[in-house]
Amino acid sequence: MQRKQKRIISAKEAESFIQFRKYLEHQTDRSKALYNMATYLLSKDTLTDRQLSFKNSFFATFARELAGPCGCSEVVPDHLRINNPSKTQFLIELMLALHSKNLLGDMPVTRLARILVCSIDTGYTQSGMVNRLRNPLPEFDFVRDAVNSLNKTMKEDK
Known part of the structure; x- marks a missing residue:
């Protein structure tokens, strides 16, 4: 039988970030308090x-x-991700064109996919x-053509 989790903070307190930070200062297990709040916010x-x-x-x-204990050095919260639906496919094609010319470094397409999913x-x-x-x-x-042209120009300027 699963026990009902007790409320860690009231819904009203979850509206004031300053109040939450004060609440957090008095917690003996900061990690647990953060995890519980993250779970609460993501479940709404x-x-x-x-x-x-x-x-x-x-x-x-x-x-x-x-995310630190999970081995992540950087995390992009959802509200900071690029959110421009009319340009999404263009951005994907631009990154793909840069990748195909090895302008993003030597990386497999799976890594580029991970980067794009995290950032867009x-x-x-x-x-x-x-x-x-x-x-x-x-x-x-036209995106691939433009990247090819820029790549040629960059090679000529070297």
């Missing part, structure tokens, strides 16, 4: 404007601390992004 389907502001501040402030709000899973990168869209040939 709908948030008020104040709660959304709190959530954004919380993850911007504590993301590295929460695309809705793709990592495996979905790998498939997307392996199938360039013909309507973005």
Whole structure:
């Protein structure tokens, strides 16, 4: 039988980031308090404007601390990811063109997929992004042509 978890902080307190930081100062197990708050914030389907502001501040402030034990050196909270739906496919094609000319360094397409999934709000899973990168869209040939031209110019200027 699963025990019901006791509330770590009231919903009202979850609206004030300053109040939460004061609350956190008095916790004997800071990591557990952060983990519990992260779990609480991520489990909420709908948030008020104040709660959304709190959530954004919380993850911007504590993301590295929460992810550090997992081996992550940098974390991009969702609200900091690039979110421009009209330009998403263009950005993917641009990065793919740079990758194909080895201008991003020597990396497998799976690593590029991981970088894009973490930095651009695309809705793709990592495996979905790998498939997307392996199938360039013909309507973005102009992006590949522009990168090829820039690459030639850079080589000539050396």
